[in-house]
Amino acid sequence: MDQGDEPPSVLWGLDPVFSAFARLYVKDLLQIQESCQVPGIYLYNSHPIYKVDVLGTVVYKREREDFFCYGGNVAAINLDVTTRETLGEYVTSCQWSNSDLLRHQVMDDGTGVINCLCWKNEKWKESDDPVVPRASEQPETGCFDPLAELKKLREAQRKRSQLEIGDTLRVRGPVKTSRQQREIMASTFYKVNDPVMAEQIAWMLEVPELYRKCYDKPFQLQANTTSGPTVGRVTRATHILKDFLKKKTVTKFRPYDVLDLLQPLVCSQAQTKPEDQLSDQASVAGPSTGQQLRQLLKESLQVLQDEGAVYRKVKSEDELYHVTEQDKDLLIAVKDTIREDSKREKYAEKGCHVLHILSAVRQRYSPNISKEALQLVLKTLECNSDIISTSNSHYTMFS
Structure with missing residues (x-):
């Protein structure tokens, strides 16, 4: 990627991916290119990435007396370390302290294999275990013993940091390129206890969703800088409408009922314009204050509809909006749908899927109910203990 194709580095902070641990597939970590502007930053679809979160399986391990070396096939880094002195020189060249235990491990997530550099502090060694107190200092039976609990904690830490081939490993840390090979400098790593593969299945369901909604959409900035105040004004108008509907517990309204609430936003913008801009508008006809x-108001109501906060039960010339969380008829319709369909053999065990509920409510109540509006209703019913979620997308009656 040429520097001209990259977004300016001063704008990287505007991309939420930059400050998050990106959950990318290993094959993409091996293929992403390094930025021409800042070394150590990599770009995937113009998203700046420097730290990642990966879940995979350990595929190679090698252990020595005073350090661990994990590797795997051609993806492993060949340390060529045979003596303690050589290891010390390698650790020093990598700017790690000699008091750390170096660990190399290669993990495979099904799409590729990548090397992970992990280290463990010497305080986890057996020699640093707490000293057993004398009999006179030992606490009475049944009392809390902080030294014993600390020893258990260190033992748990030790077990979670020592992995075998086939163990599931989760690693978080920055991406680096060392000796022309891509690797992860683990800032956090631990063994995942996943006997029934629940963690891996949840991971495989979540990561493709992140790709569709975020990673596969290129990082783009608003080309027209003049749109900034307009976008900010719509956001403020949306908050004003939300606060009004919540405080007044409004169940339904028409646009002219809330039109006056947004009057200060339009007037304040006209007052803050420079005099030369006002003079230009006087000579060139533009939209009036009412327009x-x-x-x-139209843009704000559209935002509320997209979020599911309001909806129109019947689309007609009479623009009547219903407030989703305050519409008792809608709450009853959703609850009745879940109660009736949960009795069917198909949904008796796991409950009704959210898409099935949406289809049923559209048929029985209103075809204009959006998925976002239904999600708000389901959240409200669950908070009221009327229903219970059996998974991320299945609901049944609370018994």
Whole structure:
């Protein structure tokens, strides 16, 4: 990727992926290119990435007396370390302290194999276990013993940090390129106890969703800088409407009922414009204050509909909006749907899927119910203990 194709580095902070641990597939970590502007930063679909979160299986391990070396096939880094002195020189060249135990392990997530550099502090060694107190200092039977609990904690840490081939490993840390090979410098790593593969299945369901909603969409900035105030004004208008509907517990309304609430936003923008801009508008005909107010209300109501906060039960010339969380008829319709269909043999064990509930509510109540509105209703019913979620997308009646 040429430097001209990269977003400016000063704008990377605007991308939420930059400050998060990106959950990318290993094959993409091996293929992403390093930034031409800042070494150590990699770009996937113009998203700046420097730290990742990966789940995989350990495929190679080698252990020595005073350090661990994990590797795997051609993806492993060949340390060529045979003596303690050579290891010390390698550790020093990598700017790690000699008091750390170096660990190399290669993990495979099904898409590729990548090397992970992990280290463990010497305080986890057996020699650093707490000293057993004298009999006179030992606590009475049944009392809390902090030294014994600390020893158990260190033992648990030791077991979670020592992995065998076939163990499931989760690693978090920055991506590096060493000796022309891609690797992860683990800042956090631990063994995942996953006997029934529940963690791996959840991971395989979550990562493709992140790709679809985030990673596969290129990082883009608004080309028109003048749109900034407009976007900010719509956001403020949306918050004003939300606060009004919540405080007044409004169940339904029409646009002209809330039009005056947004009047200060349009007036304040006109007052803050420079005099030369006002003079230019006087000579060039533009939208009037009323037109701007109606346009602002239209955009704000569209945002509320996209979020599912409001909906129109019947689309007609009479624009009547229903507040989703305050619509008792909608809550009853969703609850009745779950109660009736949960009795069917198909949904008796796991409950009704959210898409099935959505289809049933659209048929029985209103075809204009969005998935976002249904999610708000399900959340409200679950908070009221009317229903219970058996998974991320299945619901049944609370018994």
